[in-house]
Amino acid sequence: MKMWSGRFRQPLDPDFERWQRSFDFDRRLLRYEVVASAAHAHALKNAGILSDDELIRVLQGLEDIGQQATNFPGFYSDGDAEDVHHFVEKQLVGLIGELGYKLHSGRSRNEQIATDLRLYVRAAIDQLRQQLGNFCAAIADRADQFRDAAMPAYTHLQKAEPVLVGHWLLAYVEMFLRDAGRLADCRTRLNLCPLGSGAVAGATVPLDRETMAKNLGFDGPTANSLDATSDRDFAVEFVNALSLLAIHLSRWAEEMILFSSQEYGFIGLPETYSTGSSAMPQKKNPDLLELVRGKSGRVLGNATALAVTLKGLPLAYNKDLQETQEPVFEAAGTFLQMLPLVSGWMKAVELRVDRMQRAAQTGFMNAWAGATYLVRRGVPSRLAHERVGKAVQLGLERGCELQELPLPDLKNISPEFDQDFYESMTLASVLALHDVPGGTAPERVRKAIQLSRKRIESLHEEVHAHA
Numbered sequence: 359m360k361m362w363s364g365r366f367r368q369p370l371d372p373d374f375e376r377w378q379r380s381f382d383f384d385r386r387l388l389r390y391e392v393v394a395s396a397a398h399a400h401a402l403k404n405a406g407i408l409s410d411d412e413l414i415r416v417l418q419g420l421e422d423i424g425q426q427a428t429n430f431p432g433f434y435s436d437g438d439a440e441d442v443h444h445f446v447e448k449q450l451v452g453l454i455g456e457l458g459y460k461l462h463s464g465r466s467r468n469e470q471i472a473t474d475l476r477l478y479v480r481a482a483i484d485q486l487r488q489q490l491g492n493f494c495a496a497i498a499d500r501a502d503q504f505r506d507a508a509m510p511a512y513t514h515l516q517k518a519e520p521v522l523v524g525h526w527l528l529a530y531v532e533m534f535l536r537d538a539g540r541l542a543d544c545r546t547r548l549n550l551c552p553l554g555s556g557a558v559a560g561a562t563v564p565l566d567r568e569t570m571a572k573n574l575g576f577d578g579p580t581a582n583s584l585d586a587t588s589d590r591d592f593a594v595e596f597v598n599a600l601s602l603l604a605i606h607l608s609r610w611a612e613e614m615i616l617f618s619s620q621e622y623g624f625i626g627l628p629e630t631y632s633t634g635s636s637a638m639p640q641k642k643n644p645d646l647l648e649l650v651r652g653k654s655g656r657v658l659g660n661a662t663a664l665a666v667t668l669k670g671l672p673l674a675y676n677k678d679l680q681e682t683q684e685p686v687f688e689a690a691g692t693f694l695q696m697l698p699l700v701s702g703w704m705k706a707v708e709l710r711v712d713r714m715q716r717a718a719q720t721g722f723m724n725a726w727a728g729a730t731y732l733v734r735r736g737v738p739s740r741l742a743h744e745r746v747g748k749a750v751q752l753g754l755e756r757g758c759e760l761q762e763l764p765l766p767d768l769k770n771i772s773p774e775f776d777q778d779f780y781e782s783m784t785l786a787s788v789l790a791l792h793d794v795p796g797g798t799a800p801e802r803v804r805k806a807i808q809l810s811r812k813r814i815e816s817l818h819e820e821v822h823a824h825a
Contacts, residue, residue, distance in 0.1 A: 380680050381439045383687060390477035391442050391470065392424045397573045398465055398553060401565040407463050416461055419453040442474070443467045464563030465556065468587040468675040472552040475683065477574065479596050482690040483545045484824050489697035490538045491817040494531045496704040498810050501527035505803055508785055509624065509714035510723060519726060520718035520788055521798040523711060524807060530610055531810050537603040538817055544599055548592035551576035555583035558674045588674040590682045594664050597689045601661040604654035607700065611647040618644055626708030631699070646703050653692050660685035719785050720759065722750050727788040728760055728779070735774040745772040
């Protein structure tokens with residue numbers, strides 16, 4: 359029996375009927391449909407629609423459906439179910455008879471999907487934040503392992519200044535912790551319960567919406583039935599947050615790909631996350647990294663699809679909203695699969711710190727430190743910059759670094775140069791010069807690693823508090 363068939367006299371066109379079904383993809387909401395239906399059943403009992411005995415039978419039927427769905431993959435085989443709501447109702451009626459139809463009293467599929475999708479996104483956020491914490495922990499571990507080694511930092515993809523390897527890795531921790539924070543913000547805004555909103559104007563039965571919301575872990579009920587049944591802001595916000603995570607992961611992957619090339623040689627690709635070439639025996643390809651970069655584009659597409667679907671819809675529910683589910687499922691599923699893999703890659707990758715260290719001592723990356731040396735001797739900053747630039751040019755002409763130029767030649771450029779200049783040009787001195795919060799001085803990096811670990815621990819505690 360269709361959930362809406364009473365008014366119709368002709369059957370649906372068979373092709374249209376198959377085409378308009380959503381059960382092939384919204385079946386993944388079944389666990390949330392079951393728990394939301396249980397909350398609704400309790401509210402119906404309190405409203406006098408269900409007796410105590412009927413409530414017990416409904417709840418037992420819903421529990422059986424949930425267990426069968428978990429234990430028997432073939433349970434979902436149903437060529438007639440329009441959507442997950444129709445499927446659960448059919449299964450419930452098959453288990454407890456016509457009493458199963460009573461469960462739909464006072465509710466609409468419009469509020470059901472709005473509730474189920476919120477529950478799905480909320481659970482996905484908790485899983486993703488846990489995984490982001492794990493990824494950040496893996497990065498922080500490598501940062502701590504190589505916190506005293508140096509490497510070049512780049513601007514415009516040109517060597518700029520030396521930094522500690524730990525400092526470089528912590529930059530990614532900052533990115534991904536921001537992503538975890540954005541997901542937490544999204545969770546806060548979505549955590550209101552649409553149950554009791556009816557189709558558009560509110561339930562026709564005096565349901566205790568506050569209790570339903572509390573039973574499902576929501577902070578309270580939604581404030582407006584029109585908005586509640588048609589709102590997908592939380593879906594857009596969720597996928598937009600994931601699209602920024604996608605950008606960050608793509609940037610991370612791109613840099614790792616560059617640094618794994620022979621031209622850089624800063625990292626060695628782990629064989630467990632790489633493949634070879636069918637034609638060229640010598641190749642080891644960064645497949646995981648390239649797929650991370652490629653799949654990130656699909657998530658950006660999901661965000662665009664959601665926005666375009668919603669932009670022209672009047673209030674309240676429209677069938678177009680069915681099309682907002684798959685972008686959410688695909689974006690969430692992409693990262694739920696990807697994040698454990700990138701964590702494993704981060705633990706396995708070889709960081710070639712000896713080569714990084716050597717690269718950090720060439721290319722005039724101590725030039726700003728040289729200008730700072732002159733500034734501290736009273737030379738105005740702009741003039742110091744110009745004079746060190748002339749020293750760089752002299753070094754280029756002679757094929758040597760700044761610290762290899764003879765002192766008389768330096769004094770010809772600026773009389774403020776003296777013998778202690780050479781000590782200020784060592785790698786250790788240049789790193790120590792950046793002794794400000796957020797800088798790459800060794801002690802600052804050690805403290806930053808400690809602080810990052812505390813923030814990661816707090817993230818995990820927040821997630822566990824929602825469990």
